[in-house]
Amino acid sequence: MTDLLAPAPSYCRRFGVAVLLVALADFFFYGQPAGITWFLFGIVLAAAVAALNPLPLASNDRWLWIRPAALLCALLPLVENVSPLSVSVALAAMAVFALSLAGRLRSGVARIARQLLAFVIAAPFRFVGDFLRWRKAARHHGRRRIRLAAIAVWVMPLGLGLVFLALFGAANPVIEYWFSLIDLFALLNLIQLPRLIFWMAVLAGVWAFLRPRLPRFLRRLPRPARPARAEPAVPARTAIEDVLFGKAAILRALVVFNLLFAMQTGLDATYLWVGVALPDGLTYAAYAHRGAYPLIVTALLAAGFVLAALRPGSETSGDPLIRQLVYAWVAQNIMLVISSMLRLDLYIGTYALTYLRIAAFVWMGLVAAGLALIIARIALGKSSEWLLSANLLTLSATLYACCYVNFAALIANYNVDHSYEMTAQGVPLDTQYLRSLGPGALPALDRFLAHQANAPATDEPCRRDLAIAHAGDEAAYRAEQKNWRAWSFRDWRLIRTLDKRGPLVVPQPSQPSVPGY
Template identity: 45%
Template sequence: MTDIPSIATASPQPGGDAPSLPAPNAWAEIALAGLATLATALFYGTPWGIALPAFLALVCGGALALNPPVAGGDARLGGIATLAAVLILLADAVTPLSLLLAIPAVAASLLALTCRWLPDLADRVRAVGAMLVRGPQLLLRDGRAAFAWWSAHGGRQAAVSGIGRWILPLGLGLIFCLLFTAANPVLRGWLDQLPVGDVDAGRVVFWMMALALLWPFLRIPAPAGNRAPKPISPDDWRQDPLLGLLLSPAAIVRALILFNALFALQSALDVYYLWTGHALPPGITHATYAHQGAYPLILTALLAALFVLVALERRPVPRAVHGLIIAWIAQNILLVLSAMLRLATYVEAYSLTLLRLAAFIWMGLVAAGLVLILARMALGRPNRWLVGANLCSLVLTLYVVGWVNVPALIAEYNVSHCLEMAGGGPALDWEYLGRLGPQTIPALDRYTALPANDDLAGAAELRRELAQRFLSTHTDWRSWTLRDQRLKDYLAAHPDGIDHGGQP
């Protein structure tokens, strides 16, 4: 495997130092980790109250300790008074309005106390906005700078490179693990038996978000001034030294080996429990197994496809990487098929809805996209071709779906598979069919024709209301459609006492 070049952006001087690269602030990084952990403990899954102003006061204290205030006189007094005013407001009540006032005010006060903004009002507004929304970008930028600084010190180059090659496999692998445990109650049960079984995916995501949001408050950015932005070449990201480390052949191979192993475990469980119908562990039904997995697995497949596209852009792609990517895409296709089977099992237990039908279509598009990635690799086409092929697939699918009478399709399926009609499955939610509109009337007629049906009167009344409203609102030739005409013809042949108002 080829070695990647040093990610240092400045040449170290004879002492091993690179004065053009600022040393990372270890205290800021420690404070960030501590505050993010405290924020997760205080606010995740709990209502916000007095803990919020207390936490913001702690953040302000840490920010001023790491960025000593230099404003004097009235500016310092005004900043402190503003902080006190908004913290008292939050202590009184945490409401959307108090949050809308307090969070920008805290950012503005810290900028004023540390003299990190320009005199112009528009520049100050932009500086406050940047502190509130540019956290992920600033954290990534400073993380890259820290990597560059550590890399510039020759004795640490090997260690930094070694760590860098594991960041992508372990980081994305952890995300896949969290998605799989959210999607698979069997895996979740296994995880609960481990000492780390109480890991909450939402809590981890909340902690990561807290890192990004808090960083600008601890490392308050200097004013940008009016410097013209540096032109960015479309190919710059491919030449980025940090990406060269994170996406080096060694890192990609390690990631693909780890990901293939994780996906193989998930696929093996799906084949055993879902495809072959083996009994699930006690307390887990097939409906529960299906419901928990359909949507997280699609998100997993999308992340996997994104990783493959990025990995393929860094040329040349070694033959071993090609083989691992093909194996992984094949596993992702199986994963999407399993997600579709999960959703079908759930629909069988709880009926079909518009959202679930849309999920089927979306899963089919994801599966087609994965197949197109294989075609792109086989044909040696660029990512632009892949985007165009997926766009064509999307347009063709939407065109075909446009010809389908979706409300009638959902209604026919639910009536045909309901408890009253088929002797199994869920009871028909005829009120939901009413919300889908008058195109469900033929299916409702099949339902109301059933003998000894307790819901017969309510469903029949809903049918009459739908038909009457349809006939009274579709009287103008300008609103005519072929689909509506077919329904009019059906209602004319099956009036059931409806007043047609002279309409055929």
């Protein structure tokens, strides 16, 4: 409570900065397209956080310039393209930056991840909670009068200032003309309920960064009381646990699991890698689709079993035979994940590419990396926290890299290049889905329409409808890009590509021949 009361000017200064940031957010975002303004707002917010949470300029602080450099790297995906992923990366980095400047960030990737989760949970309620605690503390310490006096001291200057301004307006026709340009009703119309909600949401969001704190309720949760009794464990229960989950049971389980996984790996090698003919009535697409996702669940269950069976310091973790069996089993799980990726690739080759199938590829790669890290943890004798930190770093690096990948263009190019219209194989192109991908699919649709110009005349009505819709999408996109707020590096490259192609020509309907001419 005293933390809120002592720096009362600091509280007011933070609130003033927050109001200015809300005004800037209204100018950048409300009713505007998403673009470079997200990066600019992130830079301004970072500068405000650094100004309100200054660090002593110690010459031996090696991390002094690492913080802003790391934050800038996290904000760069917003320059490439504004997407939910790039915004999430920027927000997470901003939270880490703010907590580090406030001296509330612990070391260790796993601990930072827990603090980020707690920060996100508490952020929407931080402003309201701080305001209520500050008012309560001010009343408790008798500062209510001071706050009222600080407000009342502006009554006379503002009142007389308005009187002088009115007199100047009556005496100066230029000022009177300026007054006539002010439409109070138009200003009141700007204050709408959705806009007020937007202001409140932005105020709550920026306040969490300007005054970065972690929720206190996590430290106030009562710990479960330990039983005072010191009786030994029940012998029967201990014996059952030793039989079911002891060293002998885990050894036999690993032998059985290795045999089962070897059978599955052999089947995949036979049908997927070697190309042996499948049984009658079963296609490669059906074989691939049925096994892609269940095998990933199998690999995750296997990873959980390994983590539970080979806990650091347990009897099983030191047995050489069990370790060798675990290595073999995890290696088979990695092969299982690779087979799942091949299954998904075969399925995509038949039924086209989508966002969900790309996400499945990324997820499978992360599962394979996690299994490899399990082997590294066992071999190096690392702790479970090390494994968690390594997986979080792998996930963070993968998501950061995905911010720079134009998945819309990737999907559109793949589906066009492998469509039935282009290759006489596979499935017909789903043009509605391609249009739903957004501007990134425009060049791919250009190639598709150019190829379809030589299609049979029976397809002309559909081709013309698609060309008209395509031209409308491009016109709307170019109109949006005229607003500087919508600029991004990816859109800049796309506009250059469209300009090199030239104006889009919509095919005109062919005129039917008239007898006698």
